[in-house]
Amino acid sequence: MSAVPPSNATVGSDDLGGRTARGWFIEGFRQAASGPMFIVAASLFGVGSLARDAGFSVGVAVASTIFIWAGPAQVIFFAAVATQTPLPAVALSVGLSSIRFLPMCVALLPLLRTRKTGILTMIAAAHFTAVTVWAESMRRLPGLPQGGRLPFYFGFGMACILGTSISTAIGYQLAAELPMPLAAGLLLLTPIYFIVTLLRGVRRTIDWLALVLGLALTPVVAQFLGSGPDLFAIGIVGGTAAYAVQKFLDLRRVGRLK
Amino acid sequence: MTFAFAGDLAPYLILLVFGFLPSEIWRVMSVFIARGLDESSEVLVWVRAVASALLAGVVAKLILTPPGALAMAPFIWRLAAMVAGVTAFYLLRRSLIAAIVCAETILIGAAWYFSA
Numbered sequence: 001m002s003a004v005p006p007s008n009a010t011v012g013s014d015d016l017g018g019r020t021a022r023g024w025f026i027e028g029f030r031q032a033a034s035g036p037m038f039i040v041a042a043s044l045f046g047v048g049s050l051a052r053d054a055g056f057s058v059g060v061a062v063a064s065t066i067f068i069w070a071g072p073a074q075v076i077f078f079a080a081v082a083t084q085t086p087l088p089a090v091a092l093s094v095g096l097s098s099i100r101f102l103p104m105c106v107a108l109l110p111l112l113r114t115r116k117t118g119i120l121t122m123i124a125a126a127h128f129t130a131v132t133v134w135a136e137s138m139r140r141l142p143g144l145p146q147g148g149r150l151p152f153y154f155g156f157g158m159a160c161i162l163g164t165s166i167s168t169a170i171g172y173q174l175a176a177e178l179p180m181p182l183a184a185g186l187l188l189l190t191p192i193y194f195i196v197t198l199l200r201g202v203r204r205t206i207d208w209l210a211l212v213l214g215l216a217l218t219p220v221v222a223q224f225l226g227s228g229p230d231l232f233a234i235g236i237v238g239g240t241a242a243y244a245v246q247k248f249l250d251l252r253r254v255g256r257l258k
Numbered sequence: 259m260t261f262a263f264a265g266d267l268a269p270y271l272i273l274l275v276f277g278f279l280p281s282e283i284w285r286v287m288s289v290f291i292a293r294g295l296d297e298s299s300e301v302l303v304w305v306r307a308v309a310s311a312l313l314a315g316v317v318a319k320l321i322l323t324p325p326g327a328l329a330m331a332p333f334i335w336r337l338a339a340m341v342a343g344v345t346a347f348y349l350l351r352r353s354l355i356a357a358i359v360c361a362e363t364i365l366i367g368a369a370w371y372f373s374a
């Protein structure tokens with residue numbers, strides 16, 4: 001994307017690569033505002049109308065974007081409250097839908113850390129992780145110097161949350177007046193954007209195989225497991241299989257070189 | 259006055275306790291799990307594959323069991339829109355915009371046709 005020289009600093013160093021921390025924050029914000037921010041903002045447009053249907057104020061709708069910051073969890077929360085679901089059951093569904101953050105954050109956080117990074121900073125960083133921010137960060141961060149990654153990531157994440165907060169508020173006011181086909185179009189933004197973002201990150205066999213297996217396993221696994229655990233099973237089975245195939249290919253290549 | 263204030267805060271409390279906390283707990287847990295892992299650690303290669311497969315699962319579920327208005331377009335058209343988007347991405351110099359425009363045109367067209 002940007003003309004940033006690849007980092008050759010040692011792991012965990014706080015080399016800033018010739019930019020200030022604020023400079024990296026602004027760069028992250030700018031890169032988000034040049035595209036990804038608008039996609040995630042548009043894809044959560046519908047959350048506002050769901051919140052209104054459930055009887056919440058616009059403030060609560062926007063707060064859900066800032067605090068939950070996970071489209072599926074927000075949809076589940078408002079839809080479940082609207083249908084008078086007992087609150088503990090709502091919490092359980094929301095919790096199950098967000099299990100994905102565990103592998104996502106575990107994969108991402110080590111890229112952000114420097115020797116100086118404290119635990120609270122990491123917890124704050126984990127909060128900004130949602131699919132868009134995750135996929136874009138996994139693709140962009142490895143090319144940045146170690147010290148620039150965290151401020152870049154915070155800038156990127158804040159731009160996305162800010163833009164999405166605004167779209168949630170607009171959605172709250174407007175969604176009821178939106179023609180249905182356009183509302184359907186907004187809801188397709190999430191899957192098409194996710195899949196293309198994931199495809200852009202593909203480098204090796206393991207990457208595309210994990211995606212293909214994840215897609216292919218879903219209709220099968222969804223029949224046997226409820227919403228939430230099914231995704232976790234898809235992740236573990238598909239990811240492990242992709243990893244095993246990559247290992248096999250690596251070993252065979254090494255064997256041939258000998 | 260005090261009561262009205264508490265009444266205004268109640269929806270926010272419900273959001274925090276039953277929406278924010280059950281979702282956030284996974285992010286916080288991940289910080290402690292990731293603490294011992296190095297960026298170049300082999301476990302991360304596996305974790306990354308698990309996360310990718312899981313996210314592909316999220317995409318597949320959105321198409322198989324779509325939320326709200328997306329269900330207006332029949333499954334075959336939702337699938338066609340996605341396939342067309344991905345094809346456009348590869349044919350048109352890996353352009354995200356091309357993928358979105360292509361997929362959206364097909365889906366909005368189908369939704370409009372089937373709602374008319």
